[in-house]
Amino acid sequence: MAEPDDGGALIELVGLEKVFEVRRRVGRLRRARESVRAVDGISFTVERGEMVGYIGPNGAGKSTTIKMLTGILTPSGGRLRVAGLDPARERTRLARRIGVVFGQRTTLWWDLPLRDSYGLVRRMYRVEEARFRRNLGRCVELLDLGALLDVPVRQLSLGQRMRGDIAAALLHDPDVLYLDEPTIGLDVISKAKVRGFLRDLNAERGTTVLLTTHDLTDIEQLCRRVMVIDHGQLMYDGPLSGLHEIGESERTLVVDLERELPPIEVEGARTVRVEGPRQWLAFPAAASAAPLVARVAEGYPLVDLSLREPDIEDVIARMYALGATGGEGVG
Numbered sequence: 230m231a232e233p234d235d236g237g238a239l240i241e242l243v244g245l246e247k248v249f250e251v252r253r254r255v256g257r258l259r260r261a262r263e264s265v266r267a268v269d270g271i272s273f274t275v276e277r278g279e280m281v282g283y284i285g286p287n288g289a290g291k292s293t294t295i296k297m298l299t300g301i302l303t304p305s306g307g308r309l310r311v312a313g314l315d316p317a318r319e320r321t322r323l324a325r326r327i328g329v330v331f332g333q334r335t336t337l338w339w340d341l342p343l344r345d346s347y348g349l350v351r352r353m354y355r356v357e358e359a360r361f362r363r364n365l366g367r368c369v370e371l372l373d374l375g376a377l378l379d380v381p382v383r384q385l386s387l388g389q390r391m392r393g394d395i396a397a398a399l400l401h402d403p404d405v406l407y408l409d410e411p412t413i414g415l416d417v418i419s420k421a422k423v424r425g426f427l428r429d430l431n432a433e434r435g436t437t438v439l440l441t442t443h444d445l446t447d448i449e450q451l452c453r454r455v456m457v458i459d460h461g462q463l464m465y466d467g468p469l470s471g472l473h474e475i476g477e478s479e480r481t482l483v484v485d486l487e488r489e490l491p492p493i494e495v496e497g498a499r500t501v502r503v504e505g506p507r508q509w510l511a512f513p514a515a516a517s518a519a520p521l522v523a524r525v526a527e528g529y530p531l532v533d534l535s536l537r538e539p540d541i542e543d544v545i546a547r548m549y550a551l552g553a554t555g556g557e558g559v560g
């Protein structure tokens with residue numbers, strides 16, 4: 230089937246809006262109508278092959294945007310195109326071009342083994358047999374699903390289920406993949422597996438990825454570009470490092486020493502907490518951790534260390550405190 234001409238940006242939003250009418254209780258008996266501007270005039274474009282983080286505090290309007298991008302919700306205003314299609318009007322056609330993964334709920338059939346769920350997905354999207362086998366084979370290998378194919382979804386761990394969900398979203402070769410909190414609740418190893426897979430998918434197949442997450446490490450490891458949304462508006466569009474610079478946020482190196490020592494003194498960081506042999510060193514989030522780690526290892530008896538990213542909520546709060554709205558294309 231011929232696809233519409235989508236020579237331009239793969240995703241394009243111009244002044245997109247979504248207003249919900251809600252009824253709120255006022256006093257004991259009265260209810261007042263109220264409008265919630267969940268998305269309040271957002272414009273951006275995403276080019277084919279980009280991997281973009283879409284972040285913001287709770288209630289910022291991220292899910293509402295994604296729902297409009299998939300055609301589940303109809304915009305109240307503005308313009309929206311995905312792969313040359315109008316999502317709300319051409320939802321079924323668009324479904325063949327996009328994949329969606331929601332970290333908090335599964336699209337798989339709870340009582341069925343993964344293999345059967347995939348068979349149903351194949352029929353839903355009418356994926357031809359050879360292509361299905363190829364895509365499934367690739368996902369099974371790269372997401373390590375071989376031993377899980379005959380296990381009912383309800384028996385899978387969260388990390389296993391997430392990998393299963395990602396595979397299900399890719400069996401029909403979508404151009405765009407929307408991921409909503411894909412690493413939420415996963416252990417370190419599962420997170421690394423999911424991130425590695427997404428990186429390869431983007432590099433090898435050029436799949437465009439829009440990623441919603443509260444975990445800044447996801448963004449740091451996957452996305453060159455990040456968009457920050459708050460109160461339904463785009464606050465920042467640019468690299469993650471630029472966001473850290475604007476917010477002057479700090480990362481923390483947690484250091485375990487062989488024994489209790491006075492606060493560590495190294496260039497480029499300040500010790501903000503000491504508890505027994507453990508010390509916390511804060512340093513600018515935009516700086517590399519490597520030279521700092523080297524300096525600590527050189528001068529102190531090191532047993533272990535770990536790195537803590539700043540909270541997205543912190544970064545945004547600092548951004549507000551400094552009254553800045555930086556990055557490209559946002560004024």
Ligand SMILES: Nc1ncnc2c1ncn2[C@@H]1O[C@H](COP(=O)(O)OP(=O)(O)OP(=O)(O)O)[C@@H](O)[C@H]1O
Binds near residue numbers: 266
């Ligand atoms: N169906 C709805 N009816 C009324 N209000 C809604 C509806 N869906 C979302 N909202 C409101 O719109 C705003 C944005 O919600 P949205 O779910 O898009 O935020 P979010 O950024 O995805 O938040 P979270 O990180 O908590 O998932 C919130 O104030 C929310 O209460």
